[in-house]
Amino acid sequence: MTSHIYQGHYARKRFGQHFLHDQSIIENIIRAIQPQHGESMIEIGPGLGALTVHIGRLLNDLVVIEIDHDLILRLQNNPLLKQKLTIFQQDALTFDFSRFARSQTQILRICGNLPYNIATPLILHLFNHISVIHDMHFMLQEEVANRLLAHPGNKSYGRLSVMAQYYCDILPVLNVPSQSFTPPPKVRSKVVRLIPIRHSKELPNHMYLLSCVTRAAFSQRRKTLRNSLSHLIPSEVLLHMHICPKLRAENISVMQYCQLARWLGKI
Template sequence: MSNRVHQGHFARKRFGQNFLHDEFIIESIVAAIQPREGQALVEIGPGLAALTIPVSKQVDHLTVIEIDRDLAHRLLENPILNNKISVIEQDALTFDFNQLSEQLGKSLRVFGNLPYNISTPLMFHLFQYADIIDDMHFMLQKEVVTRLVAGPNCKDYGRLSVMAQYYCHIIPVLEVPPTSFKPAPKVDSAVVKLVPYKNKPYLVNDIKTLSRVTTEAFNQRRKTIRNSLSNMFTDEQLTELDINPNLRAENLTVEQYCLLANAWK
């Protein structure tokens, strides 16, 4: 079966490409982003420019990061876009957003219809640059958005929930059916807004320790934390922190994970 889409480009599986074509959804996303003149707007994976063109109509310039050379070339040749965009042909997973922020002289507003196969690692990559990002609007697999906003004591709550909520205030924007894309994905999608905290609700001395605590806890989420975190804490230490050793990873709040990270020597 051909994956050719209406604009003559083959959707490449290795890049996880699904192109947005639903005008109502596109207008809704652009309205949520609210692009303004003078902002440093950065689109990840512009694809066939479904979002790029309407956003570009509201600003003089935007930067796009596109790994697919064919698509990067098409964007530069597009008569609506060619004077308005800077195209960076690179993998966003390895891109230095600090450098771009310094170059543009301002903090960034990031958006994109993210390929599902890289969405979670890409968000973890972007969290490292939270200090120079004003906000992020992403189209993601609906289940990823559910995990981003999940609170303790439910199965969707996991390491992504804790780390994302440590860095950002998270707001679901809208749900998007598979029919809004070509080729249609096999899953529902959703748009989410992430706003990095200027003053984080909980402070962590070393982010790598928070990363390690959450990884160890959720890698064995069926075990009690007495067992899953036994490499890092004794029962006595957990009790001293007012954390019940019989709880499981999904029962601990973001604040408690931060408490654990700060307590670990």
């Protein structure tokens, strides 16, 4: 098996490590994020610090979440960063962003080059903390980014599309070729910006209900809604909401899925 080494570090496949080295891409990402003095910013998966060093120059303090002990040692010994960094060595999927935001007494800006193997569950995890997030900028596998951005009727439109577009306005920022990384991944990447939409009047359990409806619908996306949602929502309810039971999951808008979730919350 071929081992990939970059700046003295072996890229670990189990952590999905691909290190960004293209300086023009890095500069474009920093311009898109626009870190500002005094902001509370968290970088997920800083790796060898390609983005971290640039962000650190613009901030007095920067929080990073990194699971790889060897990379943490390198960050701790980086002369440009070590006085500014607060490092959490843990899986970002276990990080309590709401608790941290309370400790900072301000909402968070989050960024990162997300490992392909945890991108989707991590984004869904962050939606649990959406009320304490100002914005998010992520480098993602192009397929995942396209799912975030997809509209009804598009083959990429699915459960992640609905969940993400309910919670955020999502904008494409930058396409990134595989050659911009070491080792180069077998897929292209895309940077996206997610800006939370405030839903102050929604039910506290709305995310859970929306998750239930979308999971049921898209787990059997070849079936009609009449069949895929039969155990949750009767066809007459769909008709009452002007949703044709003969349609499939990819034909239903985010607003219509929210209607279905609200109905579930009332029964």
